[in-house]
Amino acid sequence: MLAPRYDLPDALGHFGPYGGVFVAETLIPALEELNEAYALAQRDPLFIAEFEYDLKHYVGRPSPIYHARRWSDLLGGAQIYLKREDLNHTGAHKINNCIGQAMLARRMGKPRVIAETGAGQHGVATATVAARYGMECVVYMGSEDIKRQAANVYRMKLLGASVVPVESGSRTLKDALNEAMRDWVTNVSNTFYIIGTVAGPHPYPMMVRDFQAVIGKESIVQMQDQCERQPDAVIACVGGGSNAMGIFHPYIPLAGVRLIGVEAAGEGIETGHHAASLTAGRPGVLHGNRTYLLQDENGQIIETHSVSAGLDYPGVGPEHAWLKDSGRAEYVTITDAEALQAFHSLCRLEGIIPALESSHAIAYAARLAPTLPKDKILLINLSGRGDKDMHTVAEKSGITF
């Protein structure tokens, strides 16, 4: 069954009331230049062919879909399938987008790329691609995050990137994004800003979604091959929301497929220590777009909490805001404790160590599966592998290396 044609965003980047271009005039020319370059690239068969070639030979796509049979049996309900983005080069879905944007940077003649990073995954993916394309790479990272993610900081440096500590605001991801924007507006003539998620001013939410949509496009083909039908629900974790948008987008017209985004409830929504923008936030403007935000009564952005650094962001991609309001997608939450429990289950039952971000999607599937009959299918986007989270998980289990 096909839903009405879905062709958002509009020409100015709006998804209903969300998205848009909320930046100072000084950034407008940079965004116009990017818009034009992307519009050309996206229609250019050579660009598309090169992107596909790199995804296959450098990233290792298509990533498989795996039937987690043992875990499904134990849960006793719906069958759980995992889209294995954790098997990509650099260990997460982030690289798909970085390759697309770095190719665009090269076309636009920009020899320098910059990025923001929280846990370091997008920073590592950007540094990886920059190394391969011979580009100068500067990664902005909150000084608090640098302390928490020493291994990823070293990985970025090994790959030749400079990591710049950000000391402003809460010294975390959102402040790194502010600082990267400031760098971009100052150095726009030679610099391309590789945003890591489906947020930021237009065209970023659309462009990042398009590069990540390979996840959902592959899934549609693979599910048909393996199960001769599409899943009953697609489940993905949502921080900024790029892995979720990537798998959701090709499924939007398939009205029979539920789309479920899982936000981080941290220590519990009621404690206020969480990162669930769609569930507990309200609309506002941050980082160039209108979307749901975690903010105080005066419109100041508040600090978020999640055991998973990749979900620790006070906003969310504007297309998710639209999918929530329109009812096409549902958004639910999972606490730190539930995510950790799911993390351990997948390790022990399937021999897969998931990222803590992805563990939120897994935990929700574990809650949903037993309520459904055995012939139902849940497809989970396993967006990254958990090697980076060893320290966090060990610490939570009272272990020190």
Added chain:
Amino acid sequence: MSKIQATFERLQAQGRKALIPFITAGDPDPALTVPLMHTLVEAGADIIELGVPFSDPMADGPTIQRASERALLKGVSLRQVLGMVANFRADNNETPVVLMGYANPVESMGVNEFAATAFDAGVDGVLVVDYPPEESTEFARAMHANALDPIFLLAPTSTPARIAQVAALASGYVYYVSLKGVTGSAALDVAAVAARIPEIHASTGVPVGVGFGIRDALTAGLVARIADAVVVGSRIIEEIEQSTSDNVCARVHALVAELRRGMDDSVGTSPPVRGAS
């Protein structure tokens, strides 16, 4: 006629240019903001730009970011900033006040409620940094409905088409950002700025204020020759940062008075430049 427009017309008749200092409301302390505003006027300010602190000031350099952080540590909200303007108005009903800030606090209050409350408080104009004209239709309507001037930014990279977009919405004045980058960035190129101003005048029909990179009486004087208004922000914030609460008004007074002298001397010694209207 708006208070901002009246101010520019009076200055033009006197052959002078507007000095527009910027301070962040609540920095270094909420109790000092109204005294600082009066100090700015006494030292020669014609219009005051009052910054509304925001947690994520994406377009600002480190100096104004720090001012915003200091104010937020003291719990300053948009409603309190409007209260400060109302207090200022108790003793000064002449000097226009322009609020400058980011969209989210305004949207959090609601654009219409904000506009009505700002008018009641005695605000004259509002510049929302992350509202470019394409996202400003509703905002500009709410401003005009409440007799407030929506102020917009223009940049060296703004095309004629964009200047026309701003012209369709702007009143009061437009703020020309003299260089690429964030607030508090390096020196500005006066000749390059001068080359753009006639086009902006012609298209918008409102006065042009120039800011970013103006740090002393000399540059203020040079910009005063080519623009209708000189906007100084980061340099004043630095002075506030280096002061104590006892001497902050005196030090800011000395700095602003020096900028004023630089402008008046410079404009006085050169042939008058075409004004706004």
